[in-house]
Amino acid sequence: MAAVTDVVLPATPEEAVSAFGDGAGVTVVGGGTIVMPEISAGRLTPAKTLLLARAGLSGITREGGKVTIGAAAPLESLVDLPAPVGPCAANVGDVEIRTQATVGGNLCAGEGHGAPRGDLQGALLAVGAQVRSAGAGGERTEPLEDFLSNRGGRLVLDVSYDEPSAGAFVALDRPHTHEYTTLAVSAARHADGSVRIAATGAGGTGTRLASAEAAASDPRAAGEAALQDVTPHDDALASAWYRSKVLPVLVGRALTRLQENR
Amino acid sequence: MKLTVNGRAHAIESAPLTPLLRVLREELTITSPKAGCQQGGCGACTVLVDGKPVRSCLLPVAAVDGSEVTTLEGIGTPERLAPVQKAFYEQYGSQCGFCTPGFLMATHALLERNPSPSREDIEHALAGHVCRCTGYVKILASVEAAARGDVAESGGEPSLDDAQPGEPEVLIPGSPA
Numbered sequence: 001m002a003a004v005t006d007v008v009l010p011a012t013p014e015e016a017v018s019a020f021g022d023g024a025g026v027t028v029v030g031g032g033t034i035v036m037p038e039i040s041a042g043r044l045t046p047a048k049t050l051l052l053a054r055a056g057l058s059g060i061t062r063e064g065g066k067v068t069i070g071a072a073a074p075l076e077s078l079v080d081l082p083a084p085v086g087p088c089a090a091n092v093g094d095v096e097i098r099t100q101a102t103v104g105g106n107l108c109a110g111e112g113h114g115a116p117r118g119d120l121q122g123a124l125l126a127v128g129a130q131v132r133s134a135g136a137g138g139e140r141t142e143p144l145e146d147f148l149s150n151r152g153g154r155l156v157l158d159v160s161y162d163e164p165s166a167g168a169f170v171a172l173d174r175p176h177t178h179e180y181t182t183l184a185v186s187a188a189r190h191a192d193g194s195v196r197i198a199a200t201g202a203g204g205t206g207t208r209l210a211s212a213e214a215a216a217s218d219p220r221a222a223g224e225a226a227l228q229d230v231t232p233h234d235d236a237l238a239s240a241w242y243r244s245k246v247l248p249v250l251v252g253r254a255l256t257r258l259q260e261n262r
Numbered sequence: 263m264k265l266t267v268n269g270r271a272h273a274i275e276s277a278p279l280t281p282l283l284r285v286l287r288e289e290l291t292i293t294s295p296k297a298g299c300q301q302g303g304c305g306a307c308t309v310l311v312d313g314k315p316v317r318s319c320l321l322p323v324a325a326v327d328g329s330e331v332t333t334l335e336g337i338g339t340p341e342r343l344a345p346v347q348k349a350f351y352e353q354y355g356s357q358c359g360f361c362t363p364g365f366l367m368a369t370h371a372l373l374e375r376n377p378s379p380s381r382e383d384i385e386h387a388l389a390g391h392v393c394r395c396t397g398y399v400k401i402l403a404s405v406e407a408a409a410r411g412d413v414a415e416s417g418g419e420p421s422l423d424d425a426q427p428g429e430p431e432v433l434i435p436g437s438p439a
Contacts, residue, residue, distance in 0.1 A: 007278040007324055032320040037301035040281055040319065049279060053325035094390025096308055096315050096368070179303055179390075 009051045013157060016055040022136035023153035026050055030072050030102030033093075034109055034117070050155075052102070057157065065163050071104030071156040075120070078103070083167035083261075084186035088123035088200075091171050093179050104156035107131065107147065111204050115180035115237050121148065121206025123169060125198035126186035129161040148205045164188035168257035170250050171200075172238075182237045185209075185226075185250040187216075187258045197222070197254065201237075202230040202247060212251050219255035223248030263327040267292060268336030278324030283307045285323045286333060294334035294363040298392075305391030308364040309333050315371040317390075334363045337370055346370050346405075348413040355404030357395030365391050369405050379409055 010016040020026055027046035029035050038044035057072040067081065076098035078089035092098055092106075109118035124144050131147040133140060133154040147154070171184035183201040190196065195216040197209040212226035232243035263274040267290060276285045283300070286292045286309070298306035300319045307319040310332040338344030343351065346369045356362040365388060372379055372387040379387070384405045393401060407413060 007322075009278075009324055009327070029322060029325070032322060032325070033302050033317075036281060036320045036322065039279055039322075040284075040300055046279075049322075051322060051325045093302075094305075095387060096305065096317050096390050097302060099314055100302075100316055100320055 006047065007049045007051065009053065010055045012056050016050065016052060016057065017134040017139075017155065017157070019050050020134060020155040023155065028052065028104075028108075028155060030105035031074060031100035033097055033101040034105055052104070057104070058102075062163075066160060067163060068158055068160040069103050070158050071107075072102045074099050075101050075103065075106065078120075082163065084123040084126050084169035084188055085120070085161075085167070087169040088119055088171075088184065088186055091169070091174075091181060091184065092119045097179065103159060107144070107156055107159065108151060108154075111235075115235055116182075116201040116204075117180065118205060119181050119184065119200050122184055122198040122200035123186040124159060124161065125206050125208050126188040126196045127161040127164055127167070128188075128190065128196055129159050131159050132157045144206075145208060162191070164190050166258050166261040168254045168261060170253045170257065172246060172250070180237060183243055183246055183250060185247070185254045187251075187254040189258055195255075195258065197226070197251060199226070199230065199247065199250075202232055202243060209251065212255075216255055219252040219259075220248075222255055223250075223252035226251045263323060265290075265323070265326070265329060265331055267331045268333060274323060274327075276323055279322045281319050282309070282311075282321040282323050282326060282331070283318035286318060286331070292333050292335055296360055296363060298360070298364075303390075303392070304361070305364040305368065305388075306361050308367045308391070310367060310371055313371070313374070315368050332367075334366055337366075344370065345411070345413050346373065346408045349408035350401070350404040352413060353400055353404040353407050355396065355401045357393075361391060361393045361395075365393070365401060369408060372405070373409060377409065379405070381406070384409075 008019045010019050025047040028050045030052050052072040057070040059070045060073050061068045075089045075092050079086050106118050106120040129144045130141050131144050133156050135154040166189040168187045172182045185199050187197045197212045199207045207230055209226045209229040211228040212222040215222040215225045226247055232240040234240050265272050265274055276289050286295050295309050295318050296306035298304035302317045302320045308315050309318045311326055311329050338347045346366050350356050
């Protein structure tokens with residue numbers, strides 16, 4: 001167990017950024033839902049732990065068509081946002097997990113033990129979210145795609161996006177005892193008429209489906225095209241074969257729903 | 263660090279990353295929260311922190327320093343069961359009992375914020391709780407009975423003292439005389 005001096009509980013975002021530094025050797029705990037089982041089981045012994053529970057990073061603002069969500073905002077606080085983000089958050093785990101799990105942890109989640117994690121990555125890719133983070137070289141704000149491809153040593157501060165004009169979220173139903181989402185698709189139509197589509201559970205992180213976007217006017221064609229954008233995998237929840245059969249269906253449903261929400 | 267558990271203040275000596283579950287069970291010997299999967303998946307460790315149901319196995323105690331924690335011991339006693347406990351007892355909503363404290367805390371929190379939940383509300387609130395004995399039919403019926411107020415008015419767990427005159431004594435095979 002770590003010594004007392006190695007656990008930091010910052011009271012402000014500035015203190016959190018300062019304690020994080022360049023992130024070397026720092027384990028960040030937002031809600032603990034991913035990290036705590038590792039610590040409890042002895043698989044992870046952090047040299048330094050940064051607890052974000054009281055860092056003032058849990059606010060959500062929604063004004064002038066822009067949504068900004070603090071890194072430590074619990075997922076349960078997002079469930080009433082419009083699709084795809086709200087329904088995507090509501091599909092995570094269960095009410096206790098959503099009360100604890102945070103947006104920042106969700107964006108930093110890697111693959112779990114035989115299951116995809118980071119449900120919100122798909123929904124936030126679809127709405128074109130920007131991630132503001134701190135770390136070596138200071139603060140930066142970048143599209144979520146860029147963050148996901150290079151997120152080591154970063155402390156998420158907040159995520160923001162312009163509210164889309166329409167959104168849709170569809171997911172494979174989960175059996176009661178499985179906490180993780182097997183496969184889900186988020187879609188959003190933006191003010192300029194463009195459509196963005198992304199999947200959760202079709203890769204190690206949320207995956208943008210650019211080929212499906214190009215064919216978005218035809219849900220069936222877009223569903224088939226989506227297979228060009230992913231390399232489905234086998235895991236404890238589903239086989240790659242099954243995912244490749246279901247992904248086109250979910251993409252088609254999401255786009256159909258998006259058309260209905262016009 | 264400090265915690266107020268079931269209305270009583272405690273100074274906490276466990277290391278800061280110790281899960282709240284372990285602090286409750288091993289430092290404070292409050293044992294209704296159960297150590298099931300210890301990775302957030304089963305619901306047996308559920309307690310209320312500042313009134314909200316959470317998984318105590320996932321909470322480093324330092325993150326809830328100063329908070330109010332409520333466990334099952336704080337809502338009912340064997341002599342004076344809480345309404346949700348009575349309902350589970352009367353409706354056979356508990357079998358081995360391991361998952362029951364988690365179900366009861368989630369149910370208690372649900373009824374505090376929504377005294378007349380629909381079946382869907384109940385399923386939603388209990389979605390993170392796993393029972394391997396009863397299935398869920400009797401658990402859902404128990405919650406519905408608690409919500410209706412359909413529980414016995416007085417008393418707690420029936421005991422042998424309640425036996426009517428003339429009823430045979432219950433003998434446990436193999437017990438000394």
